[in-house]
Amino acid sequence: MLRSHIYLFLFSVIFFLHLSPNQAQNKENVGKQMVISSELTEEQKIEKLILYVEKTEAKFVRNGTEYSGVEAAKHLRMKREKAGKKISTAKQFIDFLASKSSMSGEPYLMKFKNGSSLPVRDILYHQLKKMESAGSVN
Numbered sequence: 001m002l003r004s005h006i007y008l009f010l011f012s013v014i015f016f017l018h019l020s021p022n023q024a025q026n027k028e029n030v031g032k033q034m035v036i037s038s039e040l041t042e043e044q045k046i047e048k049l050i051l052y053v054e055k056t057e058a059k060f061v062r063n064g065t066e067y068s069g070v071e072a073a074k075h076l077r078m079k080r081e082k083a084g085k086k087i088s089t090a091k092q093f094i095d096f097l098a099s100k101s102s103m104s105g106e107p108y109l110m111k112f113k114n115g116s117s118l119p120v121r122d123i124l125y126h127q128l129k130k131m132e133s134a135g136s137v138n
Contacts, residue, residue, distance in 0.1 A: 045090035045131055049098065050076050052127050053120075061109040061117065063101050072108075094124045 040048070053060065053073050060072030067075070079097045080087065087093050099121035100107045108120035 040131060042089045045128060046080065046087075046093045048131060049090060049093065049124050049127055050080070052124070053098075056110065058110040058112045060120070061111050063104050063106055066111060090128050094121055094128065098124055 050073050053076060054069045056069040058069070059066040060069060061067075062072070062075070076098055079102070080093065083097060087096060098108065099119070109117045110120055110123055111117045
């Protein structure tokens with residue numbers, strides 16, 4: 001059995017060394033396609049957005065009350081769980097769950113140490129754009 005693995009390895013090395021430049025280029029393209037397929041899933045994007053909220057030092061303002069990032073993330077996860085399969089993309093998550101109160105309709109805000117506030121929707125869309133442009137799986 002070990003002998004067959006050695007033969008297979010040697011065959012693979014010899015085959016790769018004998019590729020023409022065009023074939024080698026195609027081999028590189030296959031590698032690039034593999035990287036593309038490892039981009040974030042929608043579920044991973046949603047979780048990264050929630051983690052962003054969880055780790056922020058800004059206060060999360062919901063219905064006039066300030067919450068920590070940890071408390072806000074817990075709330076967003078609860079809303080996500082209740083929504084179930086109705087929400088399947090990161091954009092839907094932002095638009096329907098993470099942007100405003102479903103009870104009052106008031107937009108969620110992030111209040112920063114310097115006193116300024118921004119809509120959570122804008123912040124999360126900015127984070128999503130960064131994720132998608134980086135193609136990162138970090």
